[in-house]
Amino acid sequence: MQRLILAACLLATHALANAASTDQTIRACLSCHIDEAGKLDIVGIKALDALPPDWQMRFEDAFDMDSDGVAGRLQFVSGHGQPLIAKWGSNLAAARFEDFALIASAAHAVPLESDAIIKTVKQAFAARSPSPTSPFATERERGRFDAQGCPLCHVTETFEFEGQDVMPLSDFLLHDMGGPNDKPKRTKPLWGYSQSLWQTAHAQRNWNK
Secondary structure (H helix, E strand, O other): OHHHHHHHHHHHHHHHHHHHHHHHHHHHHHHOOEOOOOOEOOOOHHHHHOOOOOHHHHHOEOOOOOOOOOOEEOOEEEEOOEEEEOOEOOOOOEOOHHHHHHHHHHHOOOOOOOHHHHHHHHHHHHHHOOOOOOOOOOHHHHHHHHHOOHHHOOOOOOEEEOOEEEOOOOOOOEEOOOOOOOOOEEOOOOOOOOOOHHHOHHHHHHOOO
8 A cells, every 4th residue: 555655656746747847848938939018929820720731832933933023932841751831930940830849949948858748838829829810900001001012922812710711911931032141031920910010110101101
């Protein structure tokens, strides 16, 4: 009986230690993505997971064959031995959140030691991630957005997620921004930027006229 009690105590202690370690890992991962208001700075994690697999291919135009002045290319990454189209990260480093988490954890020396921990981290991020919303409060704002040529990269097509049409406002392609030292960057999704999008200096100069 004493041995059983001792074994149970050891198992409970081990479980508590693992839980504390996992909680510390989650806090470390979240700490890089919490803004000044205490909100997660990655919008629409669940919706991005549900992005149609052919989304980027709909807009891919690596050599500007349509002569609209904008070229965007797919980013392929390895997915367990098979090429996958990337959609995570500002430089499109990963096709799945799990791989994105591993890349980020290595860069910041935060070990993710098992699939179970990665799954828990993903659940924590998804639970805190703001739901995607349209940045257009009025048709006038949408008209200004279109008039400035923004949809060439921040495409206005939608896809269905949880019974609603969502608009990422991104082609999730890599674009050469033109600077001699600039690396190609992913088009930043604008879903969820309804408050900040129209308060930028660029917006004040161009869209509020």
